[in-house]
Amino acid sequence: MKADVTVIGAGIIGAQTAVQLAERGLSVVIVDPGPPGGEQAASFGNAAWLSSHSVTPPSSPGVWKQVPKWLRDPLGPLSVRPGYLPKVLPWLLRYLAAGSTEAKLRQVAGELRTLLKDAPRLHEEVASRAGVPELIDVCSGLMHVYRDRAGYEADGLGWRIRRDLGITCDEVEAEELAQRQPELAKEYRFGVNVPEAGQCLNPGAYCAALVSYAQTMGARRIAARATGFRSEGGKLLAVETTQGEIACDAAVIASGARSAALAKQAGDRVPLESERGYHVTVEGGANLPGPTTSVMVSDRKVVITRLATGIRCAGQVEIASPDAEPDWRRAEIMRTHLGAVFPELDVSEARVWLGLRPSMPDGKPVISRARGIKGVVHCFGHGHVGLVSSARSGKLAAQLVTDEPPEIDLTPFAATRF
Numbered sequence: 001m002k003a004d005v006t007v008i009g010a011g012i013i014g015a016q017t018a019v020q021l022a023e024r025g026l027s028v029v030i031v032d033p034g035p036p037g038g039e040q041a042a043s044f045g046n047a048a049w050l051s052s053h054s055v056t057p058p059s060s061p062g063v064w065k066q067v068p069k070w071l072r073d074p075l076g077p078l079s080v081r082p083g084y085l086p087k088v089l090p091w092l093l094r095y096l097a098a099g100s101t102e103a104k105l106r107q108v109a110g111e112l113r114t115l116l117k118d119a120p121r122l123h124e125e126v127a128s129r130a131g132v133p134e135l136i137d138v139c140s141g142l143m144h145v146y147r148d149r150a151g152y153e154a155d156g157l158g159w160r161i162r163r164d165l166g167i168t169c170d171e172v173e174a175e176e177l178a179q180r181q182p183e184l185a186k187e188y189r190f191g192v193n194v195p196e197a198g199q200c201l202n203p204g205a206y207c208a209a210l211v212s213y214a215q216t217m218g219a220r221r222i223a224a225r226a227t228g229f230r231s232e233g234g235k236l237l238a239v240e241t242t243q244g245e246i247a248c249d250a251a252v253i254a255s256g257a258r259s260a261a262l263a264k265q266a267g268d269r270v271p272l273e274s275e276r277g278y279h280v281t282v283e284g285g286a287n288l289p290g291p292t293t294s295v296m297v298s299d300r301k302v303v304i305t306r307l308a309t310g311i312r313c314a315g316q317v318e319i320a321s322p323d324a325e326p327d328w329r330r331a332e333i334m335r336t337h338l339g340a341v342f343p344e345l346d347v348s349e350a351r352v353w354l355g356l357r358p359s360m361p362d363g364k365p366v367i368s369r370a371r372g373i374k375g376v377v378h379c380f381g382h383g384h385v386g387l388v389s390s391a392r393s394g395k396l397a398a399q400l401v402t403d404e405p406p407e408i409d410l411t412p413f414a415a416t417r418f
C-alpha cells in the first residue's frame with residue numbers, strides 16, 4: 001500500500017489530523033487496530049469537556065502534601081499500583097514538580113492557552129464540515145462547583161491565572177446556583193461558570209464521524225498496529241504494520257498512550273505515561289436527572305456531563321501500566337460520587353469504562369518533528385486536554401507535515417524539551 005501520509009492512531013488526535021491532511025488534498029492512510037473512537041481509545045470515554053480554560057497542569061504548588069492523604073483515601077482521586085511505583089517514580093516526581101511554583105504554573109498555562117484558545121469554535125467548524133454539528137455545543141459554558149466560597153478560594157491561584165489570561169470566570173452564589181442546577185446536591189453552594197467553554201455531546205461518535213469524513217475525501221483505514229518505520233538516509237520510506245508496510249513520505253504518531261515506543265524508533269525518548277481514568281455512564285435521554293450545564297465537582301475531582309446518550313461521571317488518576325487489568329472498584333467510586341452529587345439520578349444501572357490518558361509530566365503534549373527520521377511528526381501526550389486541544393493539534397500536525405508555518409509557536413511542545 002502507498003500513501004502520502006500515514007496517520008498512526010484513530011483516536012481524536014489522529015482523526016483531526018487525518019481530516020486536516022485529507023482537506024489539503026493529500027492521500028492518507030489511517031492505521032489503528034481498533035475502530036475510530038472505539039472503546040480502546042481515551043477519546044471514546046472522556047468527560048467531553050471543550051474546556052479552553054483547562055490551562056494549568058494537573059499538579060499545583062503544595063499538591064504533593066495532599067498525595068499521601070489521597071493515596072490512603074479509598075474514595076481518593078489518585079492511586080498508584082504499588083508494583084509500578086519504582087518504574088514510574090521519576091515521571092511522578094517531574095509531574096509533581098511541573099506545578100510546584102506559581103511561576104511554573106503560569107508558564108505552562110500561557111503555553112497551553114495558545115493551544116486551547118477558541119477550541120469550542122474550532123470544533124464547531126470541523127464538526128460542521130464533517131456533517132455532525134449537533135455533536136458540539138459551542139456555548140454551553142462549563143461550571144465548577146464548590147461546597148462554599150472557602151473551597152473556591154483555596155483554588156484561588158488557578159482562577160487568578162485564568163483571569164490574567166483573559167478568561168472570563170463568573171462567580172455564582174448559592175441561590176443562583178440552585179436555580180441554574182436545580183438537581184445538584186444542596187451541599188454545593190458556590191460555583192464558577194466559564195462561558196467561553198463548550199462540550200461535545202458524544203466524543204466517541206464525534207471521532208468516528210471525523211474519520212468517516214476523512215474517508216469521504218479519499219482517506220483509507222487499515223485495521224493494524226504500527227510496529228515501526230523503514231527509512232533510508234534518515235528519510236522515511238514506509239510505516240511497518242502488523243498487516244505489512246505502508247509506503248509513505250510522512251507519518252504522524254498519534255497513538256495516544258502507546259506512542260513512546262514509536263517515538264523512540266523515530267529518534268526521541270519521551271517520558272510518556274498513562275494516567276488511567278474511569279467513567280460510569282447512566283444511559284438515557286434528556287429527561288434523566290443531572291446537570292443542566294456540565295459540572296466539575298471540585299472536592300470530589302470528578303466531571304459530570306450530560307451527553308446525548310446519558311449522564312457520565314468521569315475522573316480518577318490511576319498510575320499503573322497501560323496493560324494492567326482495570327480496577328473496577330475505581331469506577332464504583334465514580335458511581336458513588338455521581339449518586340451523591342445528583343441524588344435524584346438512579347445510578348444502579350451504569351456502564352463502566354477505563355481509558356488511558358496519554359500524559360507527559362508537564363501537562364503539555366508533544367507536537368513536533370521527530371529528530372531521527374525526516375517525515376515523521378509527533379502528535380501525542382495530550383493528557384487531560386486531548387479532546388479540547390485536538391482540533392488545533394490536528395491542524396498543527398498537518399502544518400508540520402506540509403511544511404506550512406505552524407499557526408502557533410511550537411517550541412513549548414517540542415519532544416526535545418525533556
Ligand SMILES: Cc1cc2nc3c(=O)[nH]c(=O)nc-3n(C[C@H](O)[C@H](O)[C@H](O)COP(=O)(O)OP(=O)(O)OC[C@H]3O[C@@H](n4cnc5c(N)ncnc54)[C@H](O)[C@@H]3O)c2cc1C
Pocket residue numbers: 008009010011012013014031032033034035037038040041042043044045046047048049050051224225226227254255256257258259276277278279303314315355356357358380381382383384385386387388389
Ligand atoms: C476519564 C477521562 C476523562 C477525560 N476528560 C477529558 C475532557 O473532558 N476533555 C478533554 O479535552 N480531554 C479529556 N480527557 C483526555 C482525552 O480523552 C485524551 O487526551 C485524548 O482522548 C487522547 O487522544 P489520542 O487520540 O491521543 O489517544 P486515544 O484516544 O487513546 O487514541 C489512540 C489510538 O491509537 C491506537 N493505537 C495505539 N497504538 C497503536 C499502534 N501501534 N498502531 C496503530 N494504532 C495504535 C489506539 O488503538 C487508539 O485508538 C479525558 C481522559 C479520560 C481517561
